[in-house]
Structures are given as structure tokens and as C-alpha cells.
Amino acid sequence: MPTTLRIALLAGLLALLSNLAVIGFIYWRTHDEALTTVHRQVVEQGKVLSDMYRLGGAAALDDAVQDTITYGDPQTIAALLDPRGRQLIGNLAAISPPGGSLQEGYRNSLLRLKGQAATREAALMVHRLPNGQWLVSGRSVGDGLALRETLERSLLIGLVVAALLGLICGVILAQYVGQRIGNIAMVADRISGRDLSQRVPLSGTGDAFDRLGQQINAMLDRISRLMEELRILTDSLAHDLRTPVSRLRAAAHAAAESSNPAEQEELLAGVIRQADILMRILGAVLEISRSEALTGRNQFTWFDTRELADKLAEMYEPLAEEAGAALRYEKPHEPMLMFGHRQLLAQAVSNLIENAIRYGARGGEIAVGVKRSDEDHIRVEVSDRGPGIPSELRGEARRRFGRLDSSRSDEGAGLGLALAEAIAHLHEGQLLLEDNGPGLLTAIELPLRHGDASASLR
Amino acid sequence: MGRKILLVEDDRETATYLAKGLSQEGHSVEQATNGQDGLFRATDGTFDLVILDRMLPVLDGLSVLKALRAARIETPVLILSALASVGDRIEGLEHGSDDYLVKPFSFAELLARVNALLRRRESRIDPADHRLKVGDLEIDPLSRTVKRAGKKLDLKPREYLLLEYFARNEGRVVTRTMLLEQVWDYHFDPGTNVIDVHVSRLRRKLDDGFEKPLLHTVRGAGYMLAA
Numbered sequence: 071m072p073t074t075l076r077i078a079l080l081a082g083l084l085a086l087l088s089n090l091a092v093i094g095f096i097y098w099r100t101h102d103e104a105l106t107t108v109h110r111q112v113v114e115q116g117k118v119l120s121d122m123y124r125l126g127g128a129a130a131l132d133d134a135v136q137d138t139i140t141y142g143d144p145q146t147i148a149a150l151l152d153p154r155g156r157q158l159i160g161n162l163a164a165i166s167p168p169g170g171s172l173q174e175g176y177r178n179s180l181l182r183l184k185g186q187a188a189t190r191e192a193a194l195m196v197h198r199l200p201n202g203q204w205l206v207s208g209r210s211v212g213d214g215l216a217l218r219e220t221l222e223r224s225l226l227i228g229l230v231v232a233a234l235l236g237l238i239c240g241v242i243l244a245q246y247v248g249q250r251i252g253n254i255a256m257v258a259d260r261i262s263g264r265d266l267s268q269r270v271p272l273s274g275t276g277d278a279f280d281r282l283g284q285q286i287n288a289m290l291d292r293i294s295r296l297m298e299e300l301r302i303l304t305d306s307l308a309h310d311l312r313t314p315v316s317r318l319r320a321a322a323h324a325a326a327e328s329s330n331p332a333e334q335e336e337l338l339a340g341v342i343r344q345a346d347i348l349m350r351i352l353g354a355v356l357e358i359s360r361s362e363a364l365t366g367r368n369q370f371t372w373f374d375t376r377e378l379a380d381k382l383a384e385m386y387e388p389l390a391e392e393a394g395a396a397l398r399y400e401k402p403h404e405p406m407l408m409f410g411h412r413q414l415l416a417q418a419v420s421n422l423i424e425n426a427i428r429y430g431a432r433g434g435e436i437a438v439g440v441k442r443s444d445e446d447h448i449r450v451e452v453s454d455r456g457p458g459i460p461s462e463l464r465g466e467a468r469r470r471f472g473r474l475d476s477s478r479s480d481e482g483a484g485l486g487l488a489l490a491e492a493i494a495h496l497h498e499g500q501l502l503l504e505d506n507g508p509g510l511l512t513a514i515e516l517p518l519r520h521g522d523a524s525a526s527l528r
Numbered sequence: 529m530g531r532k533i534l535l536v537e538d539d540r541e542t543a544t545y546l547a548k549g550l551s552q553e554g555h556s557v558e559q560a561t562n563g564q565d566g567l568f569r570a571t572d573g574t575f576d577l578v579i580l581d582r583m584l585p586v587l588d589g590l591s592v593l594k595a596l597r598a599a600r601i602e603t604p605v606l607i608l609s610a611l612a613s614v615g616d617r618i619e620g621l622e623h624g625s626d627d628y629l630v631k632p633f634s635f636a637e638l639l640a641r642v643n644a645l646l647r648r649r650e651s652r653i654d655p656a657d658h659r660l661k662v663g664d665l666e667i668d669p670l671s672r673t674v675k676r677a678g679k680k681l682d683l684k685p686r687e688y689l690l691l692e693y694f695a696r697n698e699g700r701v702v703t704r705t706m707l708l709e710q711v712w713d714y715h716f717d718p719g720t721n722v723i724d725v726h727v728s729r730l731r732r733k734l735d736d737g738f739e740k741p742l743l744h745t746v747r748g749a750g751y752m753l754a755a
Contacts, residue, residue, distance in 0.1 A: 342634060342748050349632060350717055357716075369618055384686060385712060388725040413618060417716040424720050486719065 074248050078240035085236020086229070093225045100221065108193045108211050113176065116195030116207045119148065123199055131205070135159050138207070145211070147183065147192055151204040160206070164189075172206075174198050183210060250279040254286060266294050310351060318344035354485040361414065361492035369413075375406040375440050375448055378416055383438045386423045393431035395454070397423075399438040406440050406448050408516060410497050415450075415514070418493040421486035422452040422512045430454025433509050446518050447499075453511040464503040490514060530554040531576040531646050536566030536592065537608070538584050542631075546579070549635050550642070563587025573601050577645055582609035582620070590623050597624040604645040608633075618715065636749035640701040647700060660695040663755025665734075665742055667695050676738065686711070687730045694743065694753035703750035727751055 119138070123131040131150065138148040139161045149160025155172055163182040174196055182189045194208035253271055260268045269290065270283035318341055325337035383399035390397035408415075419438075426436045433455025443449040459467050468487050490512075491501040499516035533555050537543040540561075547557040558575075560566035563584035570578050570592070578596075582589035593605055604626040620628040627641050660667040664677045672688055674681045683691065689711050694702060704723040708714050727743070735741040744752045 339748050345632075346634075350719065353630070353717055381712065385726075386722055388729055389720060389722045392725055413715050416714055420714075420716070420718060424718065424722075427720070 074241070074244040077244035077247065078237055081240025081243060082233055082237030085239070086233040089229050089232035089236075093229055097222065097225060104211070105193075108209055109176070112193045112195050112208045115146075115148075115209075116197060116205070119205055119207050120197045120199070123205070128199075128201060128203075131199075132159060135205075145209045147181070147194065147206065147208040147210060149206045151206060153202040153204070155204065158203070161185075162206070172196060172198075172204050181210070254279075254283060257286070261290065266290065266297065307351075307355065311348065314344045314347045314351075318348070351485070354489055357414075357417075358485065358489050358492045361489070361496045367411070367496070370410050371412060372407055372409050373412045375408045375415075375450060376401055378412065379419065379438050379440045379450055382416060382419050382423060386420070386427065390423075390427050390431060390436050393427050395427065395431040395434050395436045397427075397436045397438065402440055406442070408448055408518065410516065411493070414493045414496065415516075418490040418514055419450050419452070421490045422450075422514070425486050425512065426452050426454040426456070426510070430456025430458075430509055432456050443515055447515050448518055449513050449515045451511060451513040453506045453509060455506065455509040458505060458508055458510040459503060461505070467503060468501065487512070530556055532574060533557050533642070534560065534566065534570055534575045534578045536560045536563065536570075536578065536584065536589070537581045538562060539581070542581075546635075546638070549639070553639060555642075561585075563589065563592045567592045567595055570596055570603065571599060571601060573603065575603050577642060578603050578605045579642070580605055580607050580625070582607055590620065593620075593623050593625055606638075606641060606645060634748070636701065636746070637703050637705065640703045640706060640750060643700045644697055644702070644706065647697060660692070660698075662695055662698050662753055663740070663742055665695070665755075667692060676734065676742075681733055683730070683733060686726065687733065690726060690730050691734070691753075694751070697753070699752065699754045701746050701749045701752050706750070 115138070119131065119134055122134040126134075135148045135150050136159060138146060139159075142148070147161060149162045150158045151160070151172070152158055161184045163184045163186065176193070176195050178191060178193055180189050181192050181194075190210045192208050192210040194206055197205040199205055250273075257268045257270045269287045272280050272283050272287075274280070321337050321340040321344065325334050325341065328334045328337060379399060380401055383397055387397045423436070423438065430436060431454070436452065436454045439449075439451045439453075441449055441451070468491055487501065487503075494501045494514045494516065497516050499514060502511075502513040502515055504511040504513065533550055535543060535547055535550070535557050537546065537559070538561050543559055543561070547559060550557045558569065560569050564586040566578075566580065566584065567587060569575075580589045580592060584592070587595075589607055589609070593607070596603070596605070605624070606627045606629060607620045607625040608629050608631055609620065610631040626645055629638060629641060658669060660669065666675045668674075669692060672685075674683055674688065674691060690707065693707065693710050705717065707723050707727070708716075708718065731741075731743045734743055740755075742753055742755060744754060746752050
């Protein structure tokens with residue numbers, strides 16, 4: 071609730087301040103405008119009257135003053151005073167300060183007009199005439215003042231009302247925001263209470279809260295997916311480790327029991343073999359997680375992908391031959407330079423080749439190739455003529471520990487393609503499984519431009 | 529042929545196991561249990577080999593290695609690490625280690641590498657006679673020709689490299705990973721017996737038709753070329 075209160079107070083304060091600014095502007099403008107207008111009128115009137123004296127003498131001025139009083143509007147002030155300040159002609163009833171302090175020039179003062187009860191504020195222009203008399207002309211601004219006072223009072227009330235309304239709006243706004251955020255917080259709360267299936271309800275308006283909710287939901291989807299993957303991974307890891315571990319245990323146990331040295335040696339060799347398999351599985355898992363965490367980019371170098379494929383093809387050619395397949399590699403003429411992790415890419419490609427030998431050698435032919443798939447991509451392909459993988463099973467094949475033949479032999483932990491994919495991702499590339507009609511075509515497609523970006527990252 | 533080895537390893541069990549095994553091979557082993565102590569002892573430069581754990585208290589293995597190389601102490605260093613990643617291996621080598629072994633490892637693998645490193649130190653190829661000889665086998669690294677009992681063997685380039693590496697480690701166990709690293713320059717663990725296939729091809733060319741085999745399989749460890 072303190073948050074709601076704070077938002078409400080903030081909204082109220084903002085309303086108050088903005089209204090204050092607007093009202094202040096209005097006050098300042100009207101006040102200023104009114105005074106300027108009066109000032110101009112008064113100065114002008116004083117000038118006209120004093121000109122009368124200059125042109126027509128005292129008599130003309132007397133007439134003019136008289137006319138002004140008679141024909142001017144009720145705010146008009148005009149008077150002719152003798153040198154001591156007594157009124158000769160004019161509509162002044164009382165003037166303050168009294169006539170003794172008469173001075174030339176423009177001023178505001180309080181006075182009462184003939185036929186009126188109240189003292190009013192007036193703007194006056196006082197001229198001293200060459201004959202010693204005082205010409206007083208001006209306008210009472212009393213009415214304008216009253217209007218302004220009313221206006222000021224209204225503005226003040228408006229200000230209070232605006233602040234109150236702002237406060238109320240703030241409360242409503244805070245409650246709305248609080249509720250929307252509260253929904254999200256509640257979902258987050260339930261999720262920390264282990265219920266990952268919760269999702270933020272969306273209003274469907276696509277506003278900022280909906281977008282936040284969508285992002286949180288997307289994040290939750292991803293987390294659930296990762297958790298599920300992790301669960302499967304842990305299960306498969308446990309499953310895959312159990313076999314070598316129990317074999318290892320059995321062999322070690324038998325070796326401990328055996329009294330025949332030759333048999334003991336044989337059994338201990340089995341222990342070592344199983345331990346090696348365990349180490350290989352763990353090493354591959356570690357390598358995958360490291361590639362996924364994108365460590366290793368600091369070891370990127372430039373190298374020719376052709377040479378990499380060349381060396382691997384040469385390396386695996388005898389193994390393929392033993393498995394009954396001819397491994398072919400056609401080296402492109404131009405270099406295929408690539409910026410990447412040479413060792414990891416070699417490992418990824420070797421995994422593809424080993425896979426082809428293991429599952430596709432029956433087809434009698436394995437081909438390794440490097441080519442530009444388009445302007446910005448290099449493709450390292452390994453294809454076989456074996457049974458291939460039906461498209462609906464290709465997702466499973468990429469998965470860690472995913473092996474399509476359920477008979478899990480101890481060779482290979484089913485991590486080959488998963489590691490190749492992780493390494494492709496490290497290079498912002500991808501692992502492709504395609505139909506070779508017949509057979510399987512696996513390819514690692516790598517962006518060429520990647521190098522520039524990486525180089526600048528360093 | 530006992531040599532002085534400094535073992536810097538904080539895990540007591542591993543250290544004892546390794547020290548015992550290396551002593552049985554006739555080496556004298558000194559131990560240090562943290563990086564600072566290890567660096568201090570290694571700087572006197574009288575060791576033939578330093579076996580350095582990567583994760584050490586006080587000062588980690590790579591820092592010890594860097595400090596050693598900065599002090600121009602060129603004693604061969606074999607790094608042991610639980611960090612299996614290929615990247616880590618390369619990093620270790622780049623920092624001036626001579627070899628890199630990932631935990632857990634078999635003692636046979638360690639011993640093979642230790643012997644290869646010690647051997648590298650002592651083997652100065654005689655400039656007058658640059659040829660390598662193992663029994664009746666004669667290898668000329670300059671012309672890359674191989675003769676056995678005076679008869680020229682027809683080897684493919686990779687087979688030649690394999691054989692030369694074997695010959696340079698004559699009488700010592702060479703593991704599959706060592707071959708992959710040294711002959712192919714790949715630092716990963718293949719899931720298949722791809723190395724064995726190459727070795728058995730080489731063996732056919734080398735030993736077929738001769739009474740006494742030169743290329744032996746060492747069970748649980750690797751291979752050895754010996755007369």
C-alpha cells in the first residue's frame with residue numbers, strides 16, 4: 071500500500087504544480103495587461119488635456135475638463151486644482167494623499183469620486199500647469215480590481231480543487247497499476263512456490279503491462295523448456311552412466327575376488343575400459359555445456375575449412391574402409407577461410423563423420439564436402455547412403471543421449487550430434503539434418519561474416 | 529635413469545598416488561601443496577620436470593607457469609587439470625606448458641607423457657647423424673624415407689609422421705591421445721578407435737614379413753616402438 075499512497079501523492083503534487091503554473095501565468099498576464107491598458111489611457115488623457123491648455127489657454131482647459139466629466143465614462147477622473155490643492159472644477163470628492171503632496175507624474179492612489187460612497191484605487195496623471203494650477207486626470211480602476219479579485223479567488227479555489235482531483239486520480243491510477251502489477255507479482259510468487267505452469271493473465275490490449283506479461287510468459291516458457299530438457303538430460307545421463315558404472319563395479323569386484331593373476335589383469339583392463347567410457351561421457355557433457363555458454367570465443371582464429379575437412383577425411387578414411395564404406399572428399403579449388411575455433415569445429419565434423427561411419431557405412435559410401443551454401447555461409451557436409459533418419463525422428467537425434475536404436479551399445483554416448491550442434495551455435499551457425507535420398511546428410515552451416523563481429527568483440 | 533620431478537598438487541590422495549608411482553619408476557619426487565610453494569621450489573631450476581595442478585591454493589597453476597616462464601626457467605611443465613575443455617587445454621599450452629593432461633587420467637597415460645617430456649629434454653639429435661634408428665629400422669627425417677633391414681618401406685605421409693613420432697619416443701609408451709595431439713594436432717577425444725586403425729595399418733607395413741615385430745601394443749595404455 072505505501073507504493074499506492076506514494077503514487078497518489080505524487081499525482082496530486084504534480085496536478086498542484088502544473089495548475090499552479092497555469093494559474094500563475096493567467097494571473098500574471100491579466101494583471102499586467104489590465105495595468106498596461108489603464109496606464110496608456112491615463113497618460114493619453116492627461117496629454118490631451120494639457121495640450122488643450124497649451125493651445126487654448128485656461129478657458130479651453132476648463133471646458134475640456136468639464137466635457138470630460140460630463141461625457142466620459144464613470145471611471146473617468148478629471149479635475150483642475152488651484153496651486154494649494156483645492157478643487158476648482160472636477161469630479162473628485164476626496165483625494166488622498168491630500169493636495170499638499172501633489173507632484174507631477176503618474177501614480178496610483180486611493181480616492182473617492184463625487185456621488186460615490188467607496189474609496190477606490192485609481193491611476194492618476196498629474197500635471198502642473200504654467201499658471202500654478204494642478205491638472206489631475208485618470209481612471210478609477212476599482213471595478214477592474216474587483217473583477218480581478220473575483221478571478222483570483224476562483225483561481226485559488228480551482229487550485230485546491232485541482233490538487234484534490236489530482237490526488238483522487240492518483241489513487242485510482244495507483245490502484246490500477248497496483249492491480250496489474252499485483253497480478254504479475256502474484257504469478258511470480260506462485261512460481262517461486264514451484265508452480266511453473268502459472269502464466270501472467272493478459273488483458274489483450276497490448277499495452278505496456280501486456281507486453282511485460284508476454285515477456286514474462288515467454289521467459290517462463292523458455293525456463294520450463296530448459297527445465298524439461300535438463301530433467302531429460304539428467305535422467306539420460308544417470309541412465310547412461312549407470313551401465314558403465316555397474317559394469318565397472320562388477321569387473322572390479324570380480325578382480326578383487328579372483329586369485330588368478332592373468333584373469334585379474336583381464337578384469338582390471340575391463341575396469342579401465344569402463345572408466346574410460348565414463349570419462350568420455352563426462353568430457354563430452356562438459357564440452358557441450360561450455361560451448362553453449364559460448365566460452366572459447368577468445369580462441370577463435372582464421373583457418374581454411376578445406377584443410378580441416380581434408381585432414382579429417384584422411385584421418386577417418388581407414389576407419390570407414392574397415393566399416394565397409396569408401397570415404398570421399400573433394401577438395402574445392404579456392405580457400406574457404408573461416409574465423410572460428412579450429413579444434414572444436416574439427417571435433418564437431420569428426421562427430422558427424424563418426425556418426426556416418428557408425429550408422430551409415432552399410433550404404434558403402436560416405437562423402438565429406440565443403441562448400442559455400444550462399445554468399446555468407448560455409449557448409450561442411452557429411453553424407454552417407456545408409457538408412458538415414460526419418461524426418462520425425464531428427465529432433466530426437468539431436469538431443470543429448472538421444473539414440474535412435476534403443477539397444478544402447480557402450481560405444482558412443484549419444485552426444486555426438488548434440489555436441490556438434492552446440493559447437494555450431496558457438497559459431498552462430500546451425501546443424502542441419504537432411505535427407506540424402508537415400509541416406510542421411512548432416513551439415514554444419516557457419517556464417518562467414520561471423521569473424522568480423524568476433525574480431526571486434528575482442 | 530632416475531630424474532628429479534617436482535609435483536605441485538594440493539589433493540593429498542592424488543599426490544601420494546602419483547609420487548608413489550613415479551618413485552617406483554625410479555624418479556625422485558619432491559612435493560609442494562600450493563602454488564606459491566611450488567613456484568618457489570621450481571625457481572631453483574634443478575628439476576627435470578614439473579607436474580603442475582591447475583587448480584591450486586594461494587597461486588593457481590597457470591600463474592605459476594607464467595611466472596616460471598617469465599623468469600626464463602624452461603623446465604618442462606606438465607599441467608594436470610580437471611577442466612576438460614579443449615579450450616582449456618589450448619590455453620594451458622599457450623601459456624608455455626609442454627603438455628596437458630585432464631583429470632581423471634590413467635597412470636599409464638601420465639607416465640607415457642612424463643617419459644616423453646623427460647626424453648625430449650635429453651634427446652639432442654646428433655647433427656652428424658640425423659637418422660633415427662630402432663633395431664633394423666632406419667628413418668631419415670630429411671628425405672622422409674624409411675628402410676627396414678635395408679629395404680625401403682612405402683609409407684603414406686601420415687603413416688610416416690606416426691612412425692617418426694614413435695621412433696622419437698623409442699622404448700616408451702605412446703598413448704592414443706598423444707598420437708592424436710602430436711601427429712594430427714587435434715585435442716579432442718574421438719569416440720571411435722580411429723587411431724588404432726591407423727596404427728594397425730602402419731604396423732602391417734612395418735612388421736609384416738619380418739620375424740621380430742617392432743611396434744607393440746601396450747595393454748591399457750597405448751603403443752610402443754622398440755627393437
